[in-house]
Amino acid sequence: MPLLEVRHMTHYFGGLRAVHDFNFSIEKGDIRGLIGPNGAGKSTIFNLITGIYRPTEGDVLLHGQSIVGLHPHQIAAKGLGRTFQNLRLWRHMTVLEHVKMARYSKLTYGLVGAFFDTRKRRREEAEAEEVARHLLDLLGVYNVAHELVTNLPYGMQRRVEMARALAIEPQILFLDEPTAGMNPEELAEMMDIIRQVHEQFGLAIFLIEHRMKFVMELCERIQTLVFGEVIAEGTPEEIQNNPKVIEAYLGEEVAF
């Protein structure tokens, strides 16, 4: 049984068909890529799987169980961590608070603990902080733990977001354009980070990317999406040489 399986997923925004008959499955330890031109529906697929939208048709199965219709926070708590294309960080919170917040579903002290500062709460908060600090260390943002995220350079903000996604203890990590807006140096660092967390946590990773070099180097299998439909699927080499993909990106080849 695959870790996560998407079957015949179709989604309409009103009359617009954003995703059509999308099929996908991923195993523990896989790195999969999703590429495609702007507006192809890549982010929509992420949002459908993580519960922000509910697919019009089709099913999403985690360990063989359907997760369609659950709230995003429930799906996240089941181990689907994600980052966002346009960095959705909380601007009035510190780096440490960000990562601690992602431990929300692991806290059991409840409102009584929150109101009365019980021993259980102190213990659980301390545990959450330890996990958070460990992740900050791993991603090299430990020394800015008490900074507000808005004071950090862009590359660091990306790392904070990654640390936050890892704090929910994901089984699958969804990365929505993790290198958007990065310079080549930051890009290389991000690639190392992804490799590192992949090895260390044995994660399945599903990523959307625009930079071909990045995708080709990281992913074992790639799907190409155009206008909501998968037009090609295969290894990086296969995708690179697929005429349909070339056409989608560069336009039709004209005979001389």
Next chain:
Amino acid sequence: MTSKSTASISKTEIFRRTFRRLASPFKQVPALGWLIAGLVVALLELFFGEILANLMGLDKLPALFGSLIIFRKPSLEFPFIFNDLGVIGAVIIYDLLIYAIPFFLVAWLTKGLTNKLSWIIYKRSTWISVLFHIALLYIVLRIWTDISTYRELVTRLTMIAVIVTLSLNVINGYMGEFSTSHPGFMAVGAYVTSVFTIALFTNSNYFGDAKLPASWAPFLFPIALLLGGAVASVSALVVAIPSFRTRGDYLAIISLAFMFIVKSFFENLEVVGGPRGLGGQPDLASFPVIFVWMALGIWIINNFVRSTLGKALNAVRDDELAADAMTVNTRKTKMTAFLFGAFWAGLAGGLLAHVLRYINPGSFALQKLAEVLAMVYFGGLNSVLGSIVGAVSINLLGEALRPLELYKWIVIPVILILVMIYRPTGLIAFREFDMAEIVKPKDMRMMEGDDATS
């Protein structure tokens, strides 16, 4: 520094530097030092206040630092809104001799001693240290307020305002929803609590004879207050449930509607006097009772907003989608914020009803709303300390400007506008409030291990 270089820096910078220079000798005064200085001042006024006031030719001792004496009803004659210069001079001298000079002098002179003392207590246990400071604060306030009944009333109302402001800050500041329903929650709490105590402990026209001996009242009063808070909390569902689907202006309008619904509801409820209001509450909200509730309120609210569960409010405010994707149960979080805020507002309403011992639906309307919003936004969003400062300053300002009558409502808004221009989120916004940090000795030489970095 030459005059040339000072000219190049702005006026605010000069002001800031002067302030810093003046404040620097007091940097090392611990909280304990300020409290002891307060105690000395309060005792000084208790023993010598009357005499000094008589010497200065004032007919009685100035109740609120003489602000009521300085201002008078505005007129077109010089000095317009101020009293005669002689009287003002007398008040200023009184303030200097009784308050300012002894206060700062004692704080400065005792700082070695108070640092040592607060370190001794702090070393033993943070808890004992915090409780000790609160007890001392209570004693200072008690002595100070015992001198005049007016002063005591103002202090009691201010402490209630602190609870209300904090509870509104949970919703408007920490969760960032512009809720305008707070007077409604207060009204619900006030009426429920009043009906409870009036029906049980007094002979009234509405509810018949007393059912329980009046001596039980102080013990059952907390239950009445909790009940008032709980009912207010349930009524908050009316606002909390729409908040799942809407935000911003729309929620503000829904909550405003809620406030007017509550007002009309009580206006049409003959059982509790309709628009005439409900009076005759037993005198249960004494100074110590309100002080304890205020301390409890600050403690619980501060605990909540500092926990990860409470920080979830900030996450929902700053980016709800991201909060959801990071396992935060956003609905539960919003629900908690509204119900929790409404609970404390209801409880404060119950206390208020028993201070004034008369309530009517009209007093929980727009003017009340303007007042509580002003306190929250003046003091600072997302900040417990800000709420305390906001509630105290707006309340005292309101009392101080009372002689101006209607013109008070010109002066206060102007001050608010100025704050909004220069500090859009309020005086002390986005700051954590940590009692353990406050009660620490400030002179770092006192602390062993020497982790003195700040």
